[in-house]
Amino acid sequence: MADNRIVDADTHVLEPPDIWKTWLPSQYLEKAPKLVKDAEGGDAWLFAGASDPDPIGLVATPGKPYDEFRWTGVTYDDARPGCYDGAARLLDMDADGVDAALVFAPQRTIGHFLGDEDDDFVRAGVTAYNTFLTEQFCAPDPSRLIALAQMPSTGIDDSVDYLRKAAASGFKGAVVSNWPSGKDSLTDADDPFWAAAVETGTPIAIHINMISRRARQASRKAASDAAKSAANKIGPAEVDSTRKDIYGGKSAKANAKAVGGLAGVFSTVPNTVGQLIFTGVFERFPALKIVLVETGVGWIGHFIEQMDDRYWRNRSWGNIPISQPPSFYWSRNLSATFISDRIGITTRHAVGVENMMWSTDYPHHGNDWPYSRKVINEMMGHIPESEKALIVGGNAARIFKL
Secondary structure, three states: OOOOOOEEEEEEOOOOOOHHHHHOOHHHHHHOOEEEEOOOOOEEEEOOOOOOOEEOHHHOOOOOOHHHOOOOOOOOOOOOHHHOOHHHHHHHHHHHOOOEEEEEOOHHHHHHHHOOOOHHHHHHHHHHHHHHHHHHHOOOOOOOEEEEEEOOOOOHHHHHHHHHHHHHOOOOEEEOOOOOOOOOOOOHHHHHHHHHHHHHOOOEEEEOOOOOHHHHHHHHHHHHHHHHHHHHHHOHHHHHHHHHHHHOOOOHHHHHHHHHHHOOHHHHHHHHHHHHHHOOHHHHOOOOOEEEEOOOOOOHHHHHHHHHHHHHHHOOOOOOOOOOOHHHHHHHHEEEEEOOOHHHHHOHHHHOHHHEEEOOOOOOOOOOOOOHHHHHHHHHOOOOHHHHHHHHHHHHHHHOOO
16 A cells, blocks of 8 residues: 655745844844835845845735735734745645654845855854744644755855765755855865765755855845945936835736746756766765755756767767766666646656655745645546655655655
């Protein structure tokens, strides 16, 4: 009989309003993310490098019909408590039929710390978040709310140290948002981190993008320079009006561009996969497990085919440090999560049934709470029960040792 546990392989936390006051050392509070109001009176977080705040509207959508989604004007009072409170999240999981959920950091928040120039501030922010996750949000039931530890951006020594401490304290996995050595691309300098992951038996998750600390800082500077330039050209009153148009949801063109970009979030992922496979990371660390989160899977079968083709055509002159075709390493070492992906289900054997994990992205606007079982059955009801069981829970339970 197939195991019918449902494990949500990608959920998030809408940070509670008092998170930094509670968990970040007081000397860093001045630089912490600030809870402010958006252009329509909703709650929003102001992050480093941004001249305008990020509203909570699209990260507080569970239970709302699509035609009620709003980017701005949403407050914490409007959001379900399950978005930011662990005990309430368990109740929402019960209503949705979900047995366990992997909990990832809010990416905007973590980016605030990872891109800072002060090493101590980076460490303090990452530590504060990880502590909040285990001691507050996941504390009501750590066997169902599965905490994944965020790694810092301060170099290989800190990355290895944080990983070892996370494994020792019971985290089921670790999340990297930049290459562990802190460089702009994958190098041999990252190997001590992969070695530590294998030694501790810790699966490593990559949530869509890998953005170096230097790149985050450059992006902040560019945004700051652009804001200053706009202010100099059109004046403060006009800048304020323009911000209200865009962040108040009144600019249809701006909103349309943003939504269009969401459909292609996986576009940066093939480069990450290619670097990991073709530089021989999995050749050197055959037991390393890496999970690609919120990337979808429908594109993977084609990508694997093309990687194998390039390998066979170029292996004689390319000095490629792998002994097997790329598909071998994908199957053995990598996996990916998806939310709604009928193409991925159709091509599941090309992807690998044991390399796919269903998720909701709760509380972000990709979720279908409380209809996850309905969505699962509509998307996977026609496939063998044993395959469905692996995709909706068995694979996550095996990889993360739940």
